[in-house]
Amino acid sequence: MVSTVSNRLAAKRGLIDFILQRLTAVVLGIYVIHLTLVFALNGDMDYTAWRSYFNSGYSLLLASLTIVCVVLHGWIGMWTIGTDYLIGSPIKRAARVIYQLIVVFILAAYLVFSMMLIWGYL
Amino acid sequence: MLVSIYRYVPEQDEAPRMQDYEFALPAERDLMVLDVLEQLRVEDPSISYRRSCREGVCGSDGMNMNGRNGLACKTTVSSVVRKSGKLVLRPLPGLPVIRDLVVDMSQFYAQYEKVDPYLINDDEPPQQERLQSIEDREKLDGLYECILCACCSTSCPSFWWNPEKFIGPAGLLQAYRFLADSRDQATEERLEKLGDAYSVFRCRTIMNCVDACPKELNPTRAIGKIRAMLLDG
Numbered sequence: 284m285v286s287t288v289s290n291r292l293a294a295k296r297g298l299i300d301f302i303l304q305r306l307t308a309v310v311l312g313i314y315v316i317h318l319t320l321v322f323a324l325n326g327d328m329d330y331t332a333w334r335s336y337f338n339s340g341y342s343l344l345l346a347s348l349t350i351v352c353v354v355l356h357g358w359i360g361m362w363t364i365g366t367d368y369l370i371g372s373p374i375k376r377a378a379r380v381i382y383q384l385i386v387v388f389i390l391a392a393y394l395v396f397s398m399m400l401i402w403g404y405l
Numbered sequence: 406m407l408v409s410i411y412r413y414v415p416e417q418d419e420a421p422r423m424q425d426y427e428f429a430l431p432a433e434r435d436l437m438v439l440d441v442l443e444q445l446r447v448e449d450p451s452i453s454y455r456r457s458c459r460e461g462v463c464g465s466d467g468m469n470m471n472g473r474n475g476l477a478c479k480t481t482v483s484s485v486v487r488k489s490g491k492l493v494l495r496p497l498p499g500l501p502v503i504r505d506l507v508v509d510m511s512q513f514y515a516q517y518e519k520v521d522p523y524l525i526n527d528d529e530p531p532q533q534e535r536l537q538s539i540e541d542r543e544k545l546d547g548l549y550e551c552i553l554c555a556c557c558s559t560s561c562p563s564f565w566w567n568p569e570k571f572i573g574p575a576g577l578l579q580a581y582r583f584l585a586d587s588r589d590q591a592t593e594e595r596l597e598k599l600g601d602a603y604s605v606f607r608c609r610t611i612m613n614c615v616d617a618c619p620k621e622l623n624p625t626r627a628i629g630k631i632r633a634m635l636l637d638g
Contacts, residue, residue, distance in 0.1 A: 293601060294597065294600055294601055297603065298635050300606065301632065366602075367562075367566045
């Protein structure tokens, strides 16, 4: 059962990654434009305005979504790079495992600390 | 003109080497690269390369000429040598060398075979032929002309890196040739085989294949259409 599901997922992995990479890129683009506009339209933001913006519900949700998208986008891209360059010899394949562990660690740390930071747990 | 040719016989040589030959180009006309090789081979019969039709139909003499893949029989010396004054001939990149400019194409054909490059139609065959409308037939233009010379796939870094998993531009052009064929009934089965992380989606759209194709076909566009069909599916 589990192997059937994982086989089906593997058979669609390229398509899923392709869609996810583009959707997450769109979200990242929207967030960059949004943030640019916020700063451009409120040029003289003081600490109170800054804090009020980052504590508003929509800002927290949009920032959280963006962070999740950075992690997904980053993982797909870095996984692709690893499976392009670190292939073939046992040494290269071992290097890929280490490389992927480092990428997972960095992305997980980024996800946890960014979420804690914007939701006020740090 | 100086002609530098990749020489390697794996059973005899420790490592590949480049061997230089002096070649007197005729002033009155432009030769094809294959003409140069044929004349050099009279001097040195040990130079190995494939050739057959010498007019860009069989696809045998695909090789790397001054850094670009192409067919030696339809590439003029002047178009590759330009100001350098030197013609450098190497085998198609990324495939194992059998001898000098002759490469082992097994991996390339294995990928071609994966796409079931034949019409699948379970209906009773008509007495003469399966007819198509003019519009449906036109959809195959730019696809059926591929001669499997491997110039495109061996110019693709994704194929160099994952030759066992990425089908490569030549195979994918053929995959779309049958996906686009109105007489074929296996569209779903064909697409099911292409959704994984490697077969189609390793293409990074750098278009080396379009640049290399001696028949001026566009495998990148075919790959884009396969992706669109997968997204629609």
